[in-house]
Amino acid sequence: MAEPLLEVKDLVKHYPLTQGILFRKQVGAVKAVDGVSFGLHAGETLGIVGESGCGKSTVARMLVNLERPTAGSIAYKGEDISRLSGRALKAVRRNIQMVFQDPYTSLNPRMTVGDIIGEPYEIHPEVAPKGDRRRRVQELLDVVGLNPEYINRYPHQFSGGQRQRIGIARGLALQPEIIVADEPVSALDVSVQAQVVNLLEKLQDEFDLSYVFIAHDLSIVRHISDRVGVMYLGRVVEIGTDTEIYEHPTHPYTQALLSAVPVPDPQARAHRERIILSGDVPSPADPPSGCRFRTRCWKARDRCAAEVPLLAVPEVFPSGPAAHPSACHFAAEKRVVPHVPPEGPGGGAEQDTD
Amino acid sequence: MLLEVRDLHVEFKTRDGVAKAVNGVAYAVDAGETLAVLGESGSGKSVTAQAVMGILDVPPGRIAGGEILFKGRDLLKMKEDERRRIRGAEMAMIFQDALSSLNPVLTVGKQLGEMYEVHRGMSRKDARAKAVELMDRVRIPAAKQRVGDYPHQFSGGMRQRIMIAMALALEPSLIIADEPTTALDVTVQAQVMDLLAELQREFNMGLILITHDLGVVADVADKIAVMYAGRIVEAAPVHEIYKAPAHPYTRGLLDSIPRLDQKGQELYAIKGLPPNLLRIPPGCAFNPRCPMAREVCRSDVPPLYPVTESPVARASACHFWKECLHG
């Protein structure tokens, strides 16, 4: 395989926990991200899933250089960009843009849509000379399916789905190669979610974009992703193609996560086996020794407390779909997504075409 | 029938005019039964529930018509003190956001205990023992040690359990759960839904589950009422509706779920947006977004047509429900 466009290695972000007002003293750290590695290939969509607090947004912010890693590297076309500054940083940033989750708070309410989408040109005037900007912004509005005449309107005049389109247009303004989308459809209603997902897929084809797509809705991630990484408490526990992860998960956390997703088919009730995890996720300030999942894992043994499992293809799976990286000492395949014979409106071949 | 809502209308006075949030909702739930109320945000799910519970914001809200029969008696005709007695003891509500519905300055033990002190006249000591029992019942680990903790000291999932405990304290016959797991992660959602279903079976309660998640509905509901712009557009047993919806809106929602065999293809998307409640379109409120809409849909409001009476009761508010069901 070709060299990845983006390669993340052993990425770490610790937020210091301090005590005292006059003499601030570090008493520990929130280990928000604690050794994350993955690659992103050109034209690919990498999905990242995991429950809230596992470090997804922190990874995203480091990818787009909104935050500096405590340790580790982020290589873009082979060059470490995590410690660049000045012009070099600016040049790279242009190519990696972010789309945020909340269309209600991420747009400045006092700026017009035109100013919001055109703002990146203030920092990168080389992309669009001043006289050309209005036309560019109108083009972008058109590209994301909004009326170009809305250029002078304000965010509150738009619905949630339309605001998310504005955020996407802004992300596209500098013609980036990579878009990091942090929960871009999580705040939207079902019918609007589908519209925005379709738009993102269309744009990917049209502009050769590569996506890091973060979400907690596992069925949407499966639909849009070529590969999927599963995070738990600051680490990637399993990564592979969508079929490898969804059909052949080998990490117990992935299995529990997938089994908990409600299946939109009442017939699945009888077929499914649910793994109900006990307790809560431990604090990232004080993660368990060894495997971080062991305190909630039904398979945990002594070794799991003593030894950190590496994210690697388990030896027991030399080939086949289970042979993908999984950070478990006792990795074993378990199918958890129920298979129900297709029936009814969505499952059959006769999708409606009106 | 435990609860029957008939032709309920609720309006809100706003600066820009009267918003018709609920326009003739009818649904029913029996003891031991789970009714899912499904719909996108703004469709009137919560307002209907608030009217049933008697906690509607009045004003600006106003019940403009209808009946709410609880065990055969119309709640809307009762005196306020009688309604207050029913609320909590006979019917209880679970909200999405536990943190803002629990009192932040009282310990959870105090809040749970108060239910027994106020409604059952128990001593403080007995009430506290009952509180611990309840916390155990909703599987809060180390209940005895945690009974003196404040709501913010619990995780989101644990707080939701405490709310369930509060709702169940007086063993009501009806529970309304308004998006009880929407703010929770899937593994926690599974824990909480499991608990709720188990307790419902044990106490043979009626459960109205308000949600926008078609997965949750398929998992737990017996029957379902789909809401759009303040009306029920389709009502059916859960198996029937997933097999063959009789309303184009329901069909659109089901079709927009990503399916395995659709990977790499466009998702089905319902075009457009839900209507502004100040200006609900004439005829069928869904007509501007409907792929099947014709002339009559733009002029005549469709009644809730009976689709089947037996073996199961189904209804659809679409002039062309037959086409939808078979096409």
Ligand SMILES: Nc1ncnc2c1ncn2[C@@H]1O[C@H](COP(=O)(O)OP(=O)(O)O)[C@@H](O)[C@H]1O
């Ligand atoms: N600026 C910060 N200071 C301290 N802790 C933080 C900060 N940002 C995030 N965290 C903590 O880091 C962990 C991971 O957060 P986040 O990356 O937002 O997770 P996710 O996006 O997966 O929900 C959480 O425990 C969060 O509270």
Ligand SMILES: Nc1ncnc2c1ncn2[C@@H]1O[C@H](COP(=O)(O)OP(=O)(O)O)[C@@H](O)[C@H]1O
């Ligand atoms: N207190 C209120 N004042 C004015 N309008 C309200 C109030 N509560 C609800 N509404 C309106 O009623 C409509 C239905 O709301 P709701 O029942 O909360 O929808 P949902 O289906 O999302 O639960 C919404 O358009 C909302 O704006």
Ligand SMILES: [Mg+2]
């Ligand atoms: Mg996040």
Ligand SMILES: [Mg+2]
């Ligand atoms: Mg609501």
